[in-house]
Amino acid sequence: FPFRLFPLREHGMNWRAKPLTCQEIQAFRKSKEVMQRFILAYQLMLRFYGIVLINEETGELKRAENWAERFQNLNRFSHNNLRITRILKCLGEMGYEHYQVHLVKFFLTETLVKETLPNVKRSALDYFLFTIRNKWKRRELVYYAWRHFKPRSSFVWGPHDKLLKYR
Numbered sequence: 001f002p003f004r005l006f007p008l009r010e011h012g013m014n015w016r017a018k019p020l021t022c023q024e025i026q027a028f029r030k031s032k033e034v035m036q037r038f039i040l041a042y043q044l045m046l047r048f049y050g051i052v053l054i055n056e057e058t059g060e061l062k063r064a065e066n067w068a069e070r071f072q073n074l075n076r077f078s079h080n081n082l083r084i085t086r087i088l089k090c091l092g093e094m095g096y097e098h099y100q101v102h103l104v105k106f107f108l109t110e111t112l113v114k115e116t117l118p119n120v121k122r123s124a125l126d127y128f129l130f131t132i133r134n135k136w137k138r139r140e141l142v143y144y145a146w147r148h149f150k151p152r153s154s155f156v157w158g159p160h161d162k163l164l165k166y167r
Contacts, residue, residue, distance in 0.1 A: 005041050006083075006090035013082075025093055038094055045087060049074055051106065059099035061106045071116055081123035088131035101137045104128045108141065112148035125157055139166070 007020045028034045043053050046061070050070025054060050064070065074080050084107070091100045107128055111121040125145060132138035142158040143166045149155045155163075 006087050059102040061102050075119040085127045092133045097133050108145050
């Protein structure tokens with residue numbers, strides 16, 4: 001039967017793939033083998049995007065050696081943004097919220113600070129950012145995005161009065 005590399009509890013583009021149940025998620029999370037395969041799949045997709053997982057414990061990332069070539073692909077084909085959103089949601093389902101934070105911050109840095117992925121910026125702000133389950137981590141990332149967004153007056157992903165007071 002059809003399956004997904006990064007399954008979710010919601011329907012995706014493949015209408016034959018069944019959404020995950022909460023019981024299946026719990027079974028996956030209890031299986032050391034499944035979770036190891038999940039991390040390998042994550043690393044495979046990161047490499048495809050020109051990113052390397054440098055710390056499995058923390059989820060810390062860096063650009064791969066071939067990042068420039070792979071980023072061209074990310075900039076050219078917007079369907080990658082849907083896949084990244086799916087990966088981020090799945091990381092949350094599988095208990096890797098800390099991985100989500102690193103991946104979103106990576107994309108915010110590349111889009112807003114280094115400006116290497118201009119065609120990914122809207123997805124990073126509109127979708128990637130809001131996959132973060134931890135409310136405090138999400139707020140930190142919204143603040144990070146606001147600090148680096150230009151022009152700051154056009155930032156619509158958080159209330160400016162609260163962002164000015166954020167600590």
